[in-house]
Amino acid sequence: MGELTKLPNVGKVLEKNLNEIGIFTEEQLREMGSKEAFLRIRMIDPGACLHMLYGLQGAIDGIKDSLLPESTKRELKEFYKNL
Template sequence: MTTLTDLPNIGKKLQEQLISVGIDTPEKLRQIGSEEAWLKIYEIDPSACINRLYGLEGAIRNVKKTELEKSRKEELKAFCREVKG
């Protein structure tokens, strides 16, 4: 079975946060999506930033966050700005 830390961009701390919000497998992360997973983390850790959101998206796509397409990064950035106000 694959664990969250087997995915790119997911270290021990982010894995702990994901598990604490009920996302304990890569499959659950893929099902919920990066935005919803980030929102759940943001509720327990208001310091969650755009880089964490990029990391989650990259993990779902199985790429490093630096390899995300510019257009997707812009979408995520707009989402993050909207949430944070």
């Protein structure tokens, strides 16, 4: 396991997906952002779901995905619905 699994919400599977899209550090994830990272993961894992998107944002924010503000969840849900 690498550096990314130290972040909230990032387990082995999500870390593997992030590595496959070229993200190996927290800084790289922050620079790309949750939405772009999610879009790239969807290209290699069509089963990527809304909860993965929440998890990515939580990892960037340093919090568990369940603690994301409702406004952030609404924004991400709208983004996801429009894919």
